Amino acid sequence: MTAQNSPVPVVMVFSGNDPSGGAGVQADIEALISHGCHTTPVITTLTIQDTQDVIGYTPLDGALIAEQARAVLEDIPVSVFKLGLLTSTEAVEAIHAILDDYPEIPVVTDPVLATGGGTLLADEDVIDAVNELLLPQTTVLTPNSNEARLLAPEADSLGACAMALLDKGAEFVLLTGTHENTPSVVNSLYSNRRLIETFTWDRLEGEFHGSGCTLASSIAGLLAQGMEPFSAIHEAQEYTWQSLAEGYRIGMGQKLPNRLFWAREEQE
Template sequence: MLHYPCILTIAGSDCSGGAGIQADIKAISALGAYAASAITAITVQNTCGVSDIHPIPAQYVKGQIDAVMTDIRPQAIKIGMINDVEIVKVIADAIRKYKPAHVVLDPVMVSTSGCKLIEDKAIEALTRELIPLATLITPNLREAEVLAGCPIKTVEDMKQTADRLLEYQCQAVLIKGGHLEEGDMCDVLKTSQQPEPYLFTAPKVESKNTHGTGCTLSSAIATFLALGNSTEEAVKKAKEYVYQGIVSGKDIHIGEGHGPLNHFHSPVAMHILSQNE
């Protein structure tokens, strides 16, 4: 009997469709896997920003996770926005109980528009309860600074910060350098098994359509892990997928603020877009 590789995304809902659960499902599906979801919060947002957040009660987050894990049994879990301590505990308990092969944690703390998305107590619970259970964590520069308690200005700072974050006992850390002020984009991957970090560089793409990039990257990594890739290969392939999504989506107009990247940048999808110009 044939099976889809399955990924469970645990994250917040973005009604504008560019980030969160919606971006995760698009990325997972575009890469040929099956997406299941557990919603942690409902956000009121669009491309211009987040105006409100309503956390889902922890018991309902637990119910969603249990329903998926006892039936579909996904190979990988991607975790996105969590702004409530009790939800952190529910997710950590579920990981210990069901023992998925891969856990990718994207510690979403601030939106693209600058809105804080997580309580301070939830950050503490995240570092204590969830990070030690993660196959990989994927903070951006601002999130890595909060988690490590140190400023990051250079690639060398990123390498040192990755070492600090590994002390939380996760298996690997990917610090996303998209917000570095100068030079090419550079992400730093450090695993607990390798003494030297992996550097992933790419030229910057001038585009305002970057809403949901972090959500998309972490979901793509989880998908490639579920497909049998090593952590290094999963990150490499996911970064290429996101890069092509940014390139192919930079001239598409969605909303008046930070639009999304193009999740469906296959030749078929691009042909449909060109026909609608």
């Protein structure tokens, strides 16, 4: 059975485990369920975190990451890879080797380099490895503005950052503007050495934990459903904005996206 004729599209996510349930693998699973996909989760990092910040983390051994993924890939047809929290060069190298063996499968990369609270999750070696090994394998890259600056420190503007990331191999770069001091959130899509489209969204009150994971997994799920990248990127933003608009605060920190908002709407 191939990925194309699997009864339910399968997305393999390489993600950290967030015990608060706001980000990481749980965010991926909820977003992908919302798009009618099955998730095969490969854990890359165990974290200690709450809705305010990451307190600590332990990267999993690169060989263990690879073994998790290869056991599934030999059994289940995967339509799309989604990459999230990677906190060691070992992890990057292990995933690079897997992607090399499955070059026909699209890759959505969410470069989780720092927390919303400002804690760095990737050192310079990891950032260099992502640039050198993963960006050339990436179909859609979804950095926020802070992550774009970390990945392309040589650039003197956000537009230049996006161009640099295209030069490093990403096919599409969706640069999100949630961290910029603007009245509305402006997300910018780049490809083929140019700005393709800008998307403007009402800026919602408060901060959210797991919004980047939600967006990237949504894009991955829509690609797995057969959508072409531009449409998937547009529709995923709509879904993400709605999940944030319906978000809730259950802890003392950031709000969590309500990625299953559609289920309540159906009941009503």
